[in-house]
Amino acid sequence: DAGVIQSPRHEVTEMGQEVTLRCKPISGHDYLFWYRQTMMRGLELLIYFNNNVPIDDSGMPEDRFSAKMPNASFSTLKIQPSEPRDSAVYFCASSSQTETQYFGPGTRLLVL
Amino acid sequence: DQQVKQNSPSLSVQEGRISILNCDYTNSMFDYFLWYKKYPAEGPTFLISISSIKDKNEDGRFTVFLNKSAKHLSLHIVPSQPVDSAVYLCAASLNDYKLSFGAGTTVTVRA
Numbered sequence: 142d143a144g145v146i147q148s149p150r151h152e153v154t155e156m157g158q159e160v161t162l163r164c165k166p167i168s169g170h171d172y173l174f175w176y177r178q179t180m181m182r183g184l185e186l187l188i189y190f191n192n193n194v195p196i197d198d199s200g201m202p203e204d205r206f207s208a209k210m211p212n213a214s215f216s217t218l219k220i221q222p223s224e225p226r227d228s229a230v231y232f233c234a235s236s237s238q239t240e241t242q243y244f245g246p247g248t249r250l251l252v253l
Numbered sequence: 254d255q256q257v258k259q260n261s262p263s264l265s266v267q268e269g270r271i272s273i274l275n276c277d278y279t280n281s282m283f284d285y286f287l288w289y290k291k292y293p294a295e296g297p298t299f300l301i302s303i304s305s306i307k308d309k310n311e312d313g314r315f316t317v318f319l320n321k322s323a324k325h326l327s328l329h330i331v332p333s334q335p336v337d338s339a340v341y342l343c344a345a346s347l348n349d350y351k352l353s354f355g356a357g358t359t360v361t362v363r364a
Contacts, residue, residue: 145296172350184297184342184354197351232296240285240346244296 143167145245147233153251159221162248165214166235174242175208175218176232184232190216223252256280257345259355267363272330274358276343281324283345287352288317288328291340300341301328333362 146165154160166173174189188198193210201208205224210216220227228251234242258277266272276286284305289297303310303317303326310317316329330337343355 174352183356186351186353189351191350234296236350240287240348240350240352241299241302242350242352243299244289246294246296249294 145233145235145243147231147245147248149248150246151249151251153253154223155253156224157222158252159219160223160227160250160252162218162231162233162250164216164218164233164245166216166233167237167243168214170235170237170243171213172236172238172242173210173216174234174236175216176234176244178230178232178247187218223250225252228252255356256283257343257353257355259341259343259358261358262356263359263361265361265363266333268335269332272328272333272337272360272362274328274330274341274343274360276326276328276355278324278326278345280345280347280353281321282347283353284348285346286317286319286326287344287346288315289342289344289354291342291357297342330360333360335362335364338362 148163175187178184187200188208190210208218230247230249232247234244236242256279287302288300290300291297301312301315319326340357340359342357344352
């Protein structure tokens with residue numbers, strides 16, 4: 142069974158550009174989580190969905206960040222416009238009615 | 254506000270010996286705790302977990318101990334192997350499926 146799939150694995154963009162990160166959760170999982178990892182703040186939860194509905198977006202840093210989950214097998218995290226301080230590794234994770242979350246490989250974002 | 258703390262950023266241990274990783278938390282309402290292992294350029298991988306109603310859980314070479322009165326948990330790896338060299342992340346949950354993570358401890362197992 143395929144794990145959580147994220148794309149792209151690496152993204153380099155210029156300040157002001159729109160960035161879209163993609164995630165495909167494990168089939169059958171009804172929870173999806175977006176995390177950001179930085180040296181300063183470690184791994185922090187941005188937003189999570191249950192059955193495609195956003196439940197808690199209190200970790201989203203600014204209005205420049207938005208996330209959607211149009212169906213059970215796809216989610217996006219969008220940053221518009223991007224800034225250099227958004228440079229980080231972004232992880233997507235999914236779970237099925239348990240606290241055990243399964244993480245994707247991450248997207249390493251660099252905003253110049 | 255960091256609710257889960259891993260105060261040792263690194264640990265070096267000889268192959269075959271025991272590795273002990275520590276984690277402290279501040280929120281007494283946490284009721285589920287997990288350890289994740291992370292290799293460079295990969296996502297965290299679930300290792301072992303423990304419910305707050307237990308004080309010990311064992312899975313092969315890995316054992317997690319929970320001391321609720323001290324708000325402390327530890328992960329024991331016995332015996333340590335080179336493949337265990339990684340970053341270990343402690344996490345806690347409030348029964349709402351959200352996880353709060355510690356900063357991690359980098360373990361190096363020397364041959």
